[in-house]
Amino acid sequence: MKRKIIFIALDCSISKAKSIIKSMPKINSKKYKFALKIGYQIFFAKGGREFVKSIKNFKIFLDIKAYDIENTIKSAMLSIKDLSNVEYISVHASSGIKALKVAKKFAGNKKILAVTTLTSFNQKNLIEIGYKKKLSDLVFLQAKNAKSAGCFGVICSGHESLKIYKKFKINTITPGIRLPGSKLNEQKRVSTPLNAFINSKAYGIVIGRSITGNIKKNIDKLLIHLGE
Template sequence: MNHNPVYLALDLPRLDAAEALARKVAGHIGGIKLGLEFFCAHGHHGVLQMHKVGLPIFLDLKLHDIPNTVAAAMQSIHVLEPAIVTVHASGGRAMMEDAKAAAGENCKVVAVTVLTSLDEGDLSTMGIGESAHDHALRLADLAHSAGLDGIVCSGQEVGAVRRQWKDGYFVVPGLRPDDGKSKGDQKRTVTPREARDAGASVLVIGRPISRAEDPLAAARAIEGTL
């Protein structure tokens, strides 16, 4: 079994290019993360095609709607056999409970807390007075009480969440290697090793591999730091 915690984020516009990249680096990653952009462009067919690479699939759909709608959406993706699916913690306890109840037996449901593209200034404009750290911990408590498997949070919060949720499953995006030239649209970043040491279960890495001059060498280098 592959215990590499790195899930490669693949939101390439062309399905053949996404599959080719995944196959190229498959020996140095632990899974494939397919987000909303990929799912809207390629649908069920695209996910089933990516399954052929032979790695677990993380469907990062960030479902957020009334409980019945989210439950129905979860049921509709059973055939895709995802290893992980995301919902938004801000959808509330009932929505998260129904999402977990409707998920496949082997699917982990994790709740997005505070997007790594947001900081305190962004939260303030949305009427949230607490820090990103405190708000993430509050939503983690809600997800835990709703029976979810874990949460998505930044590497800056995962250590604190791990201390209060010992057996949780923690997905950390927004990761940049030490030599990362740009954070892109991420504001709260750490390195993959820092996130792993803090207790991350899954490390989501996209551009540092997918946009590298040599994706295979980049994936190998990241794997070597873990």
């Protein structure tokens, strides 16, 4: 059975990330594997790139949400080809089909994940920035474009994941994941890990603040929640 993937979001300082990685328990699961998601805070920090290269024993999802013209996307992909432990890179679907295709072409063996609409957005937020489409319609269009471009997967909320998986046969990764009882913070379209994997058919989830406090205790709690 192909294992589902759980991305631990390291949205913190480099020193905090080092502490989290050091404290992570050895996990033996037949159903799930763990990887790390690294975004702006670490990658753009002083020494961030070197820190990413230094990480051992974990595959990395580099969440840079690249959003630009094709030539700039090409340059960005080429500039990170040397990061051999990076397996996934995010590119914003709003860059367009051509930019997504360019990202896939020049990312080497790295998998492109197309970001749809942020899980911190709701319909009101879309209207505020000038979108007239229904939020779910916009997400489905973005997913369709990602599929057309040959992306490995799309990043979407658990609310849209199942329909996208069924309609476009593309991997879905769902952020906005919270353990039962956790604070929502700025997230609006959220899901629990179990719901995302079982009901929404997600390939992977991204979980951060629900788990990165006491990492060992919270991973145990997560695995119990998932029936492990």
